Amino acid sequence: MANLKEIRNRISSVGSTMQITSAMKMVSAAKLKKAQDAITAMRPYSEKLTELLQNLSATLDSDTGSKYSDQREVKKVLVVAITSNRGLAGAFNSNVVKEAKQLAAQTYAGKQVDFMTLGKKGNDILKKSGTIYQNNNGIFDDLSFEATADIAEKLMELFANGSYDKIIIVYNHFKNAATQLVMKEQFLPILPPETSETSTSSADYIFEPSKEAIVEGLIPKSLKTQLFKALRDSVASEHGARMTAMHKATDNATELRDALKLQYNKARQAAITNEILEIVGGAEALAG
Template identity: 75%
Template sequence: MANLKEIRNRIASVSSTMQITSAMKMVSAAKLKKAQDAITAMRPYSEKLTELLQNLSATLEGDNGGAFAEQRPVNNVLIVAITSNRGLCGAFNSNVIKQVKLLQAAYAGKKVDVLAVGKKGNDVLKKTCTIVGNQSALFDELTFENVADVAQDLMDRFAAGSYDRIELVYNHFKNAATQVVLTEQFLPLVPAATDDTATGETDYIFEPSKEEIVESLIPLSLKTQLYKAIRDSFASEHGARMTAMHKATDNATELRNQLKLTYNKARQAAITGEILEIVGGAEALNN
């Protein structure tokens, strides 16, 4: 059985770790509330804008949908992997990295590059993938304007023909305990799903013209889509870290209780041994 000093040191170490994980849990919980409110408020706007754009672009004839709607043979693919800058958030980052590798395998035989948003994804994926950029600094000041610059760069690369398809891979926030990895096509634009059972179409009044409105909406919609994905991932990160730190705190508490029980048994055994020695010595003197 380990001596009492070793057990006391382990109890102190586990208690210190438990305080750290408990503090990190509370910090993540506070940040999660703000991030959750932001993505919850943004989703209806983003989804409605995308729906409106799809409905309008589906009615355009020929190539009026613009360069971003051009469907061409897929030879060059860019995967935007959205992870976090920090760890200690369970399987949050590893799930995205795993999905990126599966997507890379699905495009076997084609040129696949990766744009990393988050240090953790960049550090791992650069060992096996071609990294064309690292936008980890976005999380230092996560604003629509900063994300819009990245989205514009992606649009320029697609319009120039550098890539035939751009995919987003990120964690979708459902609740604090559940995050779902999504693969979402960024470019070219996904055409609106046709529904043969629909009884009618929405009647829009266009001013100045349908084509001009769609061409101005497309960049805004794409920038909003990327911003929503990063915001979604940001909220998921704090949810995953809060859950991971909660489990770590529970495990540390359980381990500390086990160590305390072991310490008490060892201390009792030491006291019992000392009493037996005293009693044995007293009997020896009497004899």
Template identity: 70%
Template structure:
């Protein structure tokens, strides 16, 4: 019977785990819907802003990006690593940390690399090996454009004053609830715009103020939007990954519970059979 009691305790424990993972799955599903709507609504705006900036820049002579497009010899790189503050989301965080390590080891072997982490999990893992200049774990508690713009402004200042020669974003791009794609995206300097010979740029417009002034005003806004979109992508990806992980955990717990119930019923049946045999054996002994 001790064995039966042990199995009963395990079944009770697994049922409790199932309730927790199922509740976490439902919470993540609700948060995912809101986060997915936000990133879906933002992508057309971000895409159109980039298109507008490219069309304007393509009609200008020389370096249209000003200080933000100045190409320098790369000796110091800043990587902005976006992870989550909480775990239980499958390989969401590990895929980003592995991508950072792989990039540093293969791409920036002879370059000084610093990190700015957004999300506690990435900072905890990477901080053991690499230099982290700042941790902004609080940003996901109030993920608004104005709060993200403050970080973007600081990144732009560090690039312009020469603190870093290159800045990259590392984050998970949201595709769907089950798929998140690790991305390494050049943030600064702004990549030169490539115009194909087969693509014509419509420049038959009158600009007020000048095109140069418009581009100068658009670039900081586009950079802030780019960072905000990356964080929104990561935020939606996190909830999608957690929902999927909790769904799998619930299914695995259910399968284990069913196996234990089968084992328990077999053990209980065997115990009852043994008791019957003992009773029958005792009755036969009394007759004799």
């Protein structure tokens, strides 16, 4: 009977876990819809703004180019790792951390590589294996363009004053609820546009007040938008990853509960059979 009690306790424990994982799945599903709509609406604007900026920057003379386009020898690199403040999202955080470590250990081996972490989970891991320049967990408490702009301006300042020669953003790109792709984007210096033989991007524009003034005005806005898009992508990916992880956890708990119930029924049947045998044996002994 002690064994039966232990199995009953395990069934109860698994049932409680199922309730938690199922509730977390529904919460993430509700949040995912809003986050997905936000990033889907923002992507076309962000991509077009980046394309316009690159095309305009490519037409500037090298001596009049922006300070944010300065291609210099890479000695110091800042990796901006965007994770989340909470776990229970499968490999969502570990994939970003793994990519950030790979950049430091392989891609930029021999260089000074520091990390800026946006999210508690990434900071908890990366601070053990590298230098954390800055950590900002509160950005996800109330994600807004204004808060993102402050971080982007700090990154632009770090590049412009020579503190870092290259700044890379690592984050999860939202593809769908079940798929998130780890992306690494060069934030600074600004990359020139990709040219090809079939490219038809050259167009006759009239610039007012001037091409240089327009580019200088677009660059800060484009960089802030790029970082904001990465953060929104990460938020949508987090909810999708957590919803998928909790769905799998609920399914696994259901299978475990069913297996425990079968085990309990077998043990209970065996116990009843033993009791019947004992009663029959006792009756036969008295009759003899």
